[in-house]
Amino acid sequence: MDTSTPAPDYARLRQQQRDLAAQVELVDAFQGLPGRIAGVDTGFEEGGSITRSAAVLLDGQSLQPLHSALARRPTALPYIPGLLSFRELPAALEALAQLPAPPALVMVDGHGIAHPRGLGIAAHLGVLTGLPSIGIGKSRLVGDYEEPGPQRGDHSPLLFKGRQVGWVLRSKPRCKPLFVSPGHRVSVAQCLPLVVACLAGYRLPEPTRLADRLASRR
DNA sequence: GCGACAG
DNA sequence: ATCTTGTCGC
Numbered sequence A: 001m002d003t004s005t006p007a008p009d010y011a012r013l014r015q016q017q018r019d020l021a022a023q024v025e026l027v028d029a030f031q032g033l034p035g036r037i038a039g040v041d042t043g044f045e046e047g048g049s050i051t052r053s054a055a056v057l058l059d060g061q062s063l064q065p066l067h068s069a070l071a072r073r074p075t076a077l078p079y080i081p082g083l084l085s086f087r088e089l090p091a092a093l094e095a096l097a098q099l100p101a102p103p104a105l106v107m108v109d110g111h112g113i114a115h116p117r118g119l120g121i122a123a124h125l126g127v128l129t130g131l132p133s134i135g136i137g138k139s140r141l142v143g144d145y146e147e148p149g150p151q152r153g154d155h156s157p158l159l160f161k162g163r164q165v166g167w168v169l170r171s172k173p174r175c176k177p178l179f180v181s182p183g184h185r186v187s188v189a190q191c192l193p194l195v196v197a198c199l200a201g202y203r204l205p206e207p208t209r210l211a212d213r214l215a216s217r218r
Numbered sequence B: 001g002c003g004a005c006a007g
Numbered sequence C: 001a002t003c004t005t006g007t008c009g010c
Helices: A010-021 A084-097 A120-127 A189-198 A206-215
Strands: A036-045 A049-061 A066-074 A105-108 A131-137 A155-160 A165-170 A178-184
Touching: A010 A120, A036 A084, A036 A189, A036 A206, A049 A084, A049 A206, A066 A084, A066 A165, A084 A120, A105 A120, A105 A189, A120 A131, A120 A178, A155 A178, A165 A189, A178 A189
Parallel strands: A036 A105, A105 A131
Antiparallel strands: A036 A049, A049 A066, A131 A178, A155 A165, A165 A178
16 A cells, blocks of 8 residues: 655645735734743754754843754645745744743744744744744845845845845854744744844854754753 | 755 | 864864
């Protein structure tokens, strides 16, 4: 008999993204710096057959890690640009749910609304959990922009289909810029200062940097 | 048809 | 994302 998994219906997944994108809220759910911030990132083991997600909870003021969690799952889908969230979200949500306390904001490695259909992994995670979220991409998926200045903090708007979907941020001198976009319940204007406030001398903001260490390296 | 394309 | 050590430059 055939024990293989049925072929994923990519057209269905894309339609699901359009439906969920309609639920994204780009209005700030809080003011100032949240007391607890979570960072989420995903890596792979065994040549890609195992998906490994990490979630780290940090104190929003000191940026010190309070707790961390790991989740492993058999990889269900291949990597397809634009459909990344369906591949990484199952494990990422599991890791996030293992944290002892819910964060007031989640920073995810990947894009927010800077996506072909407005639902990058950070936006997808935000809509499913109801939590405010921000996407931190390390390279461009969609949008046009001017190269930001060389100083830490220099930035320029990321434009897509006639509107601003995020920012391109020089988080560290001599390093490639970061692509910052809101996920859910955070405004385009506020996602930038929130990420800048989490920078601690590295290219990636602390939440995502710490989650990356657990999901990939160590 | 051709080029682009998160992790 | 992952396979992989040392090495050049700031």
